[in-house]
Amino acid sequence: xxxxxxxxxxxxxxxxxxxxxxxxxxxxxxxxxxxxxxxxxxxxxxxxxxxxxxxxxxxxxxxxxxxxxxxxxxxxxxxxxxxxxxxxxxx
Amino acid sequence: xxxxxxxxxxxxxxxxxxxxxxxxxxxxxxxxxxxxxxxxxxxxxxxxxxxxxxxxxxxxxxxxxxxxxxxxxxxxxxxxxxxxxxxxxxxxxxxxxxxxxxxxxxxxxxxxxx
Amino acid sequence: xxxxxxxxxxxxxxxxxxxxxxxxxxxxxxxxxxxxxxxxxxxxxxxxxxxxxxxxxxxxxxxxxxxxxxxxxxxxxxxxxxxxxxxxxxxxxxxxxxxxxxxxxxxxxxxxxxxxxxxxxxxxxxxxxxxxxxxxxxxxxxxxxxxxxxxxxxxxxxxxxxxxxxxxxxxxxxxxxxxxxxxxxxxxxxxxxxxxxxxxxxxxxxxxxxxxxxxxxxxxxxxxxxxxxxxxxxxxxxxxxxxxxxxxxxxxxxxxxxxxxxxxxxxxxxxxxxxxxxxxxxxxxxxxxxxxxxxxxxxxxxxxxxxxxxxxxxxxxxxxxxxxxxxxxxxxxxxxxxxxxxxxxxxxxxxxxxxxxxxxxxxxxxxxxxxxxxxxxxxxxxxxxxxxxxxxxxxxxxxxxxxxxxxxxxxxxxxxxxxxxxxxxxxxxxxxxxxxxxxxxxxxxxxxxxxxxxxxxxxxxxxxxxxxxxxxxxxxxxxxxxxxxxxxxxxxxxxxxxxxxxxxxxxxxxxxxxxxxxxxxxx
Amino acid sequence: xxxxxxxxxxxxxxxxxxxxxxxxxxxxxxxxxxxxxxxxxxxxxxxxxxxxxxxxxxxxxxxxxxxxxxxxxxxxxxxxxxxxxxxxxxxxxxxxxxxxxxxxxxxxxxxxxxxxxxxxxxxxxxxxxxxxxxxxxxxxxxxxxxxxxxxxxxxxxxx
Numbered sequence: 001x002x003x004x005x006x007x008x009x010x011x012x013x014x015x016x017x018x019x020x021x022x023x024x025x026x027x028x029x030x031x032x033x034x035x036x037x038x039x040x041x042x043x044x045x046x047x048x049x050x051x052x053x054x055x056x057x058x059x060x061x062x063x064x065x066x067x068x069x070x071x072x073x074x075x076x077x078x079x080x081x082x083x084x085x086x087x088x089x090x091x
Numbered sequence: 092x093x094x095x096x097x098x099x100x101x102x103x104x105x106x107x108x109x110x111x112x113x114x115x116x117x118x119x120x121x122x123x124x125x126x127x128x129x130x131x132x133x134x135x136x137x138x139x140x141x142x143x144x145x146x147x148x149x150x151x152x153x154x155x156x157x158x159x160x161x162x163x164x165x166x167x168x169x170x171x172x173x174x175x176x177x178x179x180x181x182x183x184x185x186x187x188x189x190x191x192x193x194x195x196x197x198x199x200x201x202x203x204x205x
Numbered sequence: 206x207x208x209x210x211x212x213x214x215x216x217x218x219x220x221x222x223x224x225x226x227x228x229x230x231x232x233x234x235x236x237x238x239x240x241x242x243x244x245x246x247x248x249x250x251x252x253x254x255x256x257x258x259x260x261x262x263x264x265x266x267x268x269x270x271x272x273x274x275x276x277x278x279x280x281x282x283x284x285x286x287x288x289x290x291x292x293x294x295x296x297x298x299x300x301x302x303x304x305x306x307x308x309x310x311x312x313x314x315x316x317x318x319x320x321x322x323x324x325x326x327x328x329x330x331x332x333x334x335x336x337x338x339x340x341x342x343x344x345x346x347x348x349x350x351x352x353x354x355x356x357x358x359x360x361x362x363x364x365x366x367x368x369x370x371x372x373x374x375x376x377x378x379x380x381x382x383x384x385x386x387x388x389x390x391x392x393x394x395x396x397x398x399x400x401x402x403x404x405x406x407x408x409x410x411x412x413x414x415x416x417x418x419x420x421x422x423x424x425x426x427x428x429x430x431x432x433x434x435x436x437x438x439x440x441x442x443x444x445x446x447x448x449x450x451x452x453x454x455x456x457x458x459x460x461x462x463x464x465x466x467x468x469x470x471x472x473x474x475x476x477x478x479x480x481x482x483x484x485x486x487x488x489x490x491x492x493x494x495x496x497x498x499x500x501x502x503x504x505x506x507x508x509x510x511x512x513x514x515x516x517x518x519x520x521x522x523x524x525x526x527x528x529x530x531x532x533x534x535x536x537x538x539x540x541x542x543x544x545x546x547x548x549x550x551x552x553x554x555x556x557x558x559x560x561x562x563x564x565x566x567x568x569x570x571x572x573x574x575x576x577x578x579x580x581x582x583x584x585x586x587x588x589x590x591x592x593x594x595x596x597x598x599x600x601x602x603x604x605x606x607x608x609x610x611x612x613x614x615x616x617x618x619x620x621x622x623x624x625x626x627x628x629x630x631x632x633x634x635x636x637x638x639x640x641x642x643x644x645x646x647x648x649x650x651x652x653x654x655x656x657x658x659x660x661x662x663x664x665x666x667x668x669x670x671x672x673x674x675x676x677x678x679x680x681x682x683x684x685x686x687x688x689x690x691x692x693x694x695x696x697x698x699x700x701x702x703x704x705x706x707x708x709x710x711x712x713x714x715x716x717x718x719x720x721x722x723x724x725x726x727x728x
Numbered sequence: 729x730x731x732x733x734x735x736x737x738x739x740x741x742x743x744x745x746x747x748x749x750x751x752x753x754x755x756x757x758x759x760x761x762x763x764x765x766x767x768x769x770x771x772x773x774x775x776x777x778x779x780x781x782x783x784x785x786x787x788x789x790x791x792x793x794x795x796x797x798x799x800x801x802x803x804x805x806x807x808x809x810x811x812x813x814x815x816x817x818x819x820x821x822x823x824x825x826x827x828x829x830x831x832x833x834x835x836x837x838x839x840x841x842x843x844x845x846x847x848x849x850x851x852x853x854x855x856x857x858x859x860x861x862x863x864x865x866x867x868x869x870x871x872x873x874x875x876x877x878x879x880x881x882x883x884x885x886x887x
Contacts (some may be wrong), residue, residue, distance in 0.1 A: 008113040016106050022398060022423045023098035030094070030143035034404035036284040038140070038160035042148055045161075050828045051759040051850035054148030054161035055168070059764060060853045063165060064823040065276045065288045067856075068809060069340065069352035070169045070766075071863055072221060075805050076333045076356055077176030078867045079228075080363030082794060083326035084183045085878040088370050105394075112387070118379070125386050132393050139401040151760045162286075163400070166348055170393060172766055172864075173355045177386050179871045180359055184366060184379045186879060191372035202373050214822040218809065225805040228798050277815070277823040 097138045104131035118185045118195045122178070129174045136167045208255045213274045213290040216252050216300065217340045220245060224332035231325035239315055242328045246311050246335065250304040253339075257297045264294055264709040269716055273345070285407045291345030294713035298561070298706065299342045299469045302568045303462040305691070307335045310455040313576060313684035316677070317455060317583055327367060334360035334459050338466045347396045347478075348406050350470065354392065358385035358435070361463050364456040365448045377447040384434060384444045391431035395424040408478055412717065417482045417493070428474045429497070435467035438538055439508040442531050446515075449527035450588075454579025457523070458572045461530070465568055468537060472714065475545065480717030483548060498546030501538055506643055508535030513647045516654040520590050522581065525658060526574045529614060529651055533567040536560075539644065540629045543636050552635040554711060559628025561714075562707045566613070566621045566695065573610040573688040577603055580677045580685070581662065590661050597663040599674045604663050606685045611659065613692050615652035621692050624699035730880065731784035740782035747775035755861035759850035765857040769864025776869040785876040794877075797870040804863030811852050811859065827851035 027033050041062060042054055051057040059067050108127030111120050140163030146153060148161040185195070192200050223245035231238040256272065263270035272292040275281055281289070311331060318324060337356035344350050362385065366378035399421070400406060403414040415421055437445040445464070449457050475483075475497060483494040512532030519525035540560025547553030578588075580603045587593060597604040609620065616626035626648060634641035676682070695702055731737070754761075754768030780788045815824035828851030 005114070012106075012109060012113050015109060018423055018426070019102045019105055020099075022420055023102040024095060025418075025420055026095065026098045026401060028094040029097045029138065030141050032142060032160075032404070033402060035142075035160060037286055037404050037406075038162050040282065040284055040286055041161050042158050045148075046150060048828070049825055049850060049853065051853050052150040053759050053761065053764075054150075054158065055164045055762075056759050056764050056853060056857070057850070058161050058165035059168060060856045061277060061823075061825050061851075062286045063162075063288055063348075064812065064856070066165075066169055066349055066352055067860070068221070068812060068823075069349065069356060070172050071805060071808055071860055072224075072333060072336070073173050073176045073352070073356055073359060074864065074867045075225070075801060076330065076359045076363070077179050078798070078801055078870050079326050079329050079333070080180050080359060081183050081871050081874050082798060083323050083330065083363055084180075084187060084366055084369055085874050086323040086326065086369075088322060112383075121383065125383065125390075128387070128390050132390050132397065135394065136397050136400075139397060147762065149760075149762060160404075162406075166400075168764075168766060169348075169352060173352070173389075175868070176359055177355070177382065179875075180362060181379070181382055181386070183875060183878075184362075184375055184382065186875070187366070187369055187375045188372075188379060191375060200376055200379075202376060211816060211822055214816070218812070218822065222806070222809055222813075225802050225809060228802045232799070275821065277821060277825065279821055 098135070101131050101135040101138060104128075104134060116197045118188060118197060118200070121197070122181050122185060125181070126174065126178060129170070129177075133167050133170050133174070136163045136170065139163050208252075208259050211274065212252055212256050213272060213292050213343050214276065216249060216256065216343065217336055219249050219252065220332045220336040220339070224329050224336065227329045227332060228325055231328070235324065238325060238328060242332065243308075243311055243315075245332065246304070246308045249335070249339075250308050253297065253300050253304045256292065257301055260292065260294055260297050261705060261709055264712065266708070266712050269293055269709060269713040271713075284405065285410050288349050289345040289407055289409075290343050291409065292343050294709040295469070295472065295561075296342045298565070298710045299465065300339055302465060302565050303335065303338045303342065305687075306458050306462040306568060306572055307331065307338075309572065309576070309684045309687050310458040312687075313458070313579070313681050314455045315680045317579055317681055318453065321367070323367075327364070330360045330364050331455075331459060334364065334463065338462050341466045342469055345408050346406050347399065347408060347411065351389065351392050351396060354435075354467075354470070355385075355389050357463050357466060358382070358389060361448075361456070361460055364459070365452040367453055367456060368451075371451070373447075374451045377444070377451040380444045381448045384441065388431035388435045391427045395427040395431070398424040398427075408473070412478050412481055415479065415482060417479075417485065421479075425474070425479055425497075428478075429471060432467045432470040432474065433501075433504075433538075436464055436471060436538075437531055437534050438504050439511050439531070439535070440504070442508065442511070445531055446524045446527035449530065449575070450521060450524040454523075454575050454582070457527075457575045457579075461568055461572055461575070464530075464534070465564060468534070468564065472541065475541075476714045477717060483545075494545045494548040498542045498544075498548075501542035502546065502640065505535045505538035505542055506640060508532065508538065509644060509647045510535075513650045513654070516651065517657075519654075521588050522578045522590055522593075522658065522662070523575065523588060525590075525654060526571065526578060529574070529654070530567070530571045532647060532651060533563070533571060533614070536626065536629060536644065537563050537567065539633060539640065543629075543633050543640075547632070547636055552632040554715070555628055556632035556636075557714065558703065558707050558711045559625050559632060561710050562699075562703065563622075563625035563629065566625045566692075569688050569692050569695070570610055570613040570620075570622055573606060573685060573692065574614065576681070576685050576688065577607045577610060580681055583677050583681070584674045585671055590658060593662040593668075594665045594671070595663070595667040596671065596674065598667055599671065600663075600676050602676060602682050603685075606689055607659065607663065609689055609692060611652065611655035613696070615655065616648050617652070619696050621695035621699065623696070624703070731787065732782050736782050740778055744775055744779060747778070748772055751775060751865075752861075755857055756854070758857040759853045765860030766864055768857075769861040770868065772861075772865045773868035773872075776865070777872045780869075780873060780876055785873065785880050788873060789877050792873075794870055794874050797866050797873070800866040801863055801870065804859050804861075804866060807859035808856060808863065811856055815852070825851040825853070827855075 049057040111124030140160035145159040148158040274290040340353035362382040434441040516528035544557035613620035616622040751771030754763035758764030819826035
């Protein structure tokens with residue numbers, strides 16, 4: 001076993017243990033501890049944003065700035081891909 | 092702990108991805124590993140938003156009743172798009188690496204050393 | 206002097222708008238585009254400066270001033286649904302660093318990048334990188350932090366691969382994107398763990414609610430590991446010399462900012478997100494702060510040692526500086542670790558102040574050295590130290606800037622690195638003398654590594670192949686001059702900076718209770 | 729990517745408008761039914777990618793240059809951030825939903841509770857959906873197009 005494999009195995013097992021523990025300790029599926037923030041959205045989405053779709057009201061109104069960031073990520077990726085495949089001078 | 096099965100599925104997905112990432116030697120397989128981890132995390136986010144017996148948080152012709160949490164769905168949407176962006180960038184880099192090195196083996200892609 | 210309340214939003218929105226407009230403007234004229242980008246970044250730096258002035262003058266030691274901006278509504282609702290910008294002294298301090306670095310980089314690019322194709326995308330990505338870094342620093346929402354982290358890493362990865370005809374650049378970029386993707390996914394998983402327990406994403410709300418359950422510990426570890434990995438601490442430092450060494454110098458300068466933004470993330474997570482439970486006893490009656498502090502200190506010391514030793518062995522100019530940067534990041538983490546382990550004592554505070562002061566000093570010094578390396582590359586088209594020699598005669602200003610840079614990095618007296626490193630030595634000595642001795646020794650070795658560079662590149666006889674080498678164009682000298690002026694100013698008046706800037710920042714980090722009440726008080 | 733057989737091309741040409749209309753419907757009804765700018769944009773972009781696969785990258789890039797796509801993407805992004813800035817101008821806060829509550833353009837507030845709602849609701853959300861939709865269509869298609877064109881060109885032995 002090479003050194004790289006050993007390091008990888010150690011890393012992998014540590015992360016595996018951490019993740020499995022967190023899965024076992026989560027609250028039961030479908031039974032929530034807290035849901036204040038989401039209940040607020042569900043109750044007020046129609047009055048505050050006029051949107052019938054709760055998810056869209058979150059995406060474009062309550063957390064609109066995240067969506068700007070997300071659109072920017074896509075813009076960045078397009079710019080990056082076009083830049084990477086650009087024509088170089090000596091081609 | 093039967094109620095935790097969705098979380099266990101999430102962890103399995105993440106671990107498969109991590110396995111592909113750290114043990115596979117092919118760059119494309121490493122990219123697939125990262126994508127798997129990402130889908131695991133997205134699944135986890137969606138899982139957090141479920142309430143027993145709930146419907147989708149949309150009022151248009153809804154039958155009424157408790158609704159699932161909308162915010163995790165919005166977060167997942169954002170995270171998926173980010174994943175697409177990262178995937179596109181990684182694949183274009185892999186194409187370039189293949190052009191330069193003529194191989195996808197991670198052991199041979201090593202011009203940068205010490 | 207008051208600024209409009211929407212200034213924090215403008216600080217992020219202006220470079221974004223600039224980035225979206227750049228492709229359109231570059232279809233008209235290339236020179237116009239360059240001027241436009243410089244204007245956008247200048248306006249942005251001005252906004253950052255105004256906001257910083259506002260925050261630093263309004264902060265008092267007892268009640269640090271926090272600027273809150275809500276996106277989409279006038280008032281905070283409880284529970285906090287909308288995204289908040291929470292700008293305290295720490296955030297704006299990092300924003301100052303980032304905007305200085307990018308502004309200098311864009312001035313330097315004018316001549317340095319002139320020969321390349323694809324410059325419209327280059328400037329677009331540079332602006333996006335700026336927006337990403339500033340967003341990471343100003344935001345008060347965990348998920349928003351993740352989004353900006355991704356913008357930063359995608360933009361910087363693309364910029365590392367800018368010279369796509371070189372195999373090494375592409376390889377370095379691939380390494381960087383893999384590390385970034387893993388780090389970002391860990392951060393997202395940690396955010397999801399916190400969200401699942403407390404149904405909140407706002408940092409202040411989460412910090413108020415955190416109970417330090419086992420899941421919180423996992424989230425803490427994931428966040429610190431992922432962000433420290435992106436900041437380049439030792440077990441995961443290999444991407445840093447690769448990408449710093451193979452990117453264009455201007456990009457490296459911006460990357461220094463991106464690395465420091467991740468460092469800011471570490472500080473924000475430890476001191477604010479988990480700030481409420483830092484002093485509580487955890488396992489075996491050891492308080493949480495001791496736990497994290499002593500986790501960080503060994504890694505920091507190893508970072509310093511590895512960075513310095515590897516720097517001594519390098520023959521590639523930029524890789525050498527990059528390893529020096531690893532060592533410098535080690536110093537920052539050492540200071541943070543000491544500050545955590547000795548939290549509540551006077552020297553713990555000194556350590557933290559030293560660490561914060563060192564962040565800006567490191568950014569300026571290392572940035573200056575990278576620019577010098579870029580200038581030498583511009584003049585000679587050469588990275589390898591073995592090939593260089595006798596450049597001092599032809600490039601006088603660059604040589605002077607280089608000397609200032611190495612003295613500042615190594616922490617020699619009249620320059621800025623001395624002030625911050627002295628604070629770090631002083632405080633670590635009180636925690637454990639061995640740490641301080643190691644830190645001082647490594648600093649001397651770092652100077653030795655740079656003296657070697659100075660000797661082989663600048664001294665010695667004039668080489669025939671560098672006969673026609675000329676001094677670099679004025680815009681590049683001007684960009685380096687800006688950094689040198691700030692370095693000399695900080696070196697001559699360290700007390701001024703410590704009193705007026707570093708102290709409020711340390712106050713802002715340590716006073717977690719005020720953070721919560723300032724943010725949520727209005728609701 | 730090279731051109732595919734005539735059967736594939738004909739079927740693609742028939743299927744393309746349907747996929748396009750469906751994607752546009754998803755974008756336009758984002759505030760009422762599941763979907764939105766990103767999802768609908770992805771549908772339309774995959775329809776475009778289908779064209780690319782069927783007709784080959786050379787044919788497609790002759791029809792539309794990636795530079796023009798990049799301009800369209802900028803326009804979408806500027807429209808989105810511009811709506812956010814309009815929020816600052818008309819509603820005093822960045823990202824304010826300044827159109828909600830007026831009675832003519834997208835401003836009607838639907839009746840609380842379940843029920844079919846009008847498309848003329850939700851303030852700036854439909855406009856943002858369109859901006860993001862344009863951006864996603866053009867962005868995803870540009871990524872696929874550039875990658876396909878670059879790889880085919882390389883295969884033809886241009887190194």
